[in-house]
Amino acid sequence: MGLSAALAVVGILISLIFGAWGVSLMLRRRYPGQVTFVRERTIALFDAIVKNLPELAVLYRDVPVSPNVVLIRGSFVNTGTKDISPSMIEGPLTLSLPAGCKWLSASVIATSPDVKASLDVQNLNAAVLTSGLLRCKEFIRFQALADMALPEATPGRSVAGSLEERLEGSLSFEHRIEDTRPVRRVDLQASKRLKEVWRESAFWGVMLLTAVVTMGIVRAVVGPPKRFAYDLQIGNNQVARVLVHPSANGSVRAESIDGGFKATMALDEFFSRCKGRPVIVDDRFGFHLILAFFLSFTLAWLLLSTFLVRDYFANKRIRRLLALDGPGDAHGAT
Numbered sequence: 001m002g003l004s005a006a007l008a009v010v011g012i013l014i015s016l017i018f019g020a021w022g023v024s025l026m027l028r029r030r031y032p033g034q035v036t037f038v039r040e041r042t043i044a045l046f047d048a049i050v051k052n053l054p055e056l057a058v059l060y061r062d063v064p065v066s067p068n069v070v071l072i073r074g075s076f077v078n079t080g081t082k083d084i085s086p087s088m089i090e091g092p093l094t095l096s097l098p099a100g101c102k103w104l105s106a107s108v109i110a111t112s113p114d115v116k117a118s119l120d121v122q123n124l125n126a127a128v129l130t131s132g133l134l135r136c137k138e139f140i141r142f143q144a145l146a147d148m149a150l151p152e153a154t155p156g157r158s159v160a161g162s163l164e165e166r167l168e169g170s171l172s173f174e175h176r177i178e179d180t181r182p183v184r185r186v187d188l189q190a191s192k193r194l195k196e197v198w199r200e201s202a203f204w205g206v207m208l209l210t211a212v213v214t215m216g217i218v219r220a221v222v223g224p225p226k227r228f229a230y231d232l233q234i235g236n237n238q239v240a241r242v243l244v245h246p247s248a249n250g251s252v253r254a255e256s257i258d259g260g261f262k263a264t265m266a267l268d269e270f271f272s273r274c275k276g277r278p279v280i281v282d283d284r285f286g287f288h289l290i291l292a293f294f295l296s297f298t299l300a301w302l303l304l305s306t307f308l309v310r311d312y313f314a315n316k317r318i319r320r321l322l323a324l325d326g327p328g329d330a331h332g333a334t
Contacts, residue, residue, distance in 0.1 A: 033180030034080035035093065037173060038139075038318055039187050041073045044163040066147055069104065070167045073143040075322055076129065082179060084134045091176030093183070097125040097146060098170045106144035115140060139321060186318065198312060201305045208301060212294065225283040230254075231275040234261050239275055257281065 046067040076093065078084055097103065102124035108117050117131035117140045127144060134140070148163050148170075161169070173183035232242045232254055240256040247253060253264045265273075 031179055031181040032080050032082040033084055033088075033177060034078070034184060035084070035175070035177075035180065036077045036079040036184045036186055036318070038075040038077060038322065039072070039168065039185070040075065040322075040324065041071075042164040042168060043071045045069050045071055047163065068148045068163065070146050070148055070163045071143065072146065072167060072171075073109075073141075075139045075141040076183075077139040077318060077321065078134045078136050079184070079318075080136065080180065083136060084131075084177060084180065086132060088178040088180070089176070090178070091174070093129040093173060093175040093177070094122075095119075095127040095129070095144070096172045096174060097148075099125065100149035101125055101170065102147050102149075103127045104145040104147055106142065108140055108142050110141040112138035112140075119144070137321060141322065186315065198308055201301070201308050205301055205305070208297060226280050227283040228278040229257065229281040230270075230278050232270070233273045233275055234263075241279070241281070243281075244270070 046069060095103075095106070103121045103126070106119045106121050106127040108119050108129075111117055112135075115131065115134060115138055117129065117134075119127055119129050119140075119142045121127050129140065129142075131140060146167055148166055175183070227243065229241050229243055231239050234240045234256075240258075240261045242254040242256050242261065245253045245255070247264070251264055251266055252270050253262070254270060255262045
């Protein structure tokens with residue numbers, strides 16, 4: 001692999017990354033509307049309270065809490081670049097549960113100022129959100145109780161996943177809102193956790209730098225790897241110093257060190273055209289392979305760090321909007 005090939009590999013990776021980015025930007029411009037579901041808390045009430053305190057009774061509508069009842073609390077935030085008006089809504093945003101599960105109750109508990117919204121249980125497994133104008137960066141906060149039916153376990157196997165995990169995994173969102181993409185889900189991590197993720201990215205960056213410095217020191221002390229090169233007759237009174245790469249079919253591919261000659265030939269033909277003994281030269285193939293790997297890893301690390309930083313500040317803005325980092329909620333009650 002020559003330097004041009006290594007750079008070509010890196011160029012292809014860059015093209016793929018920026019191509020995917022371009023497609024993402026195109027979709028955002030085509031559908032400027034976006035509603036983000038922010039999961040704040042999910043609690044299995046029986047496991048969290050009643051199971052640990054059997055002498056304590058928790059009632060819902062004068063009936064003891066079922067072992068399958070889960071409380072979910074979250075928010076819908078308009079994170080798009082377009083206000084969502086009632087005239088744009090052909091089908092309202094619906095929170096759906098799978099068959100066998102049911103909503104016990106659902107309600108809006110807070111909104112941005114002047115936002116009018118309600119969340120109502122229409123049937124056993126569908127809760128419908130209706131609202132007036134929802135401007136960019138405005139939110140609707142809700143809480144709901146769901147009765148998660150336990151699926152039947154096959155003989156010899158237990159039902160996997162907690163009630164909270166099953167609710168989060170089975171909850172789906174549907175809507176028909178003009179120019180609006182499917183609902184985006186965000187599980188807001190605590191700011192401390194996000195900083196830990198960022199520190200992890202910085203750690204890998206330091207490891208990458210350490211690997212580069214180590215390779216540089218080893219190369220300076222030991223020198224570059226070596227390999228055999230051959231003087232090959234390529235024409236009348238023309239000889240090129242070539243490197244040889246064997247092929248699976250028994251032939252060899254000869255490539256001049258300067259890149260000006262490339263040919264594939266049978267092994268007997270190659271040796272018949274060789275002049276003199278092989279000589280030892282620097283193995284540029286290994287160096288260029290390491291270079292391509294280093295550039296690709298660096299590009300991947302930079303891209304990962306960019307997404308981490310973007311998600312960190314995006315989540316931080318949402319947390320500030322919902323007052324999740326403050327001493328108390330600052331929402332306007334509906």
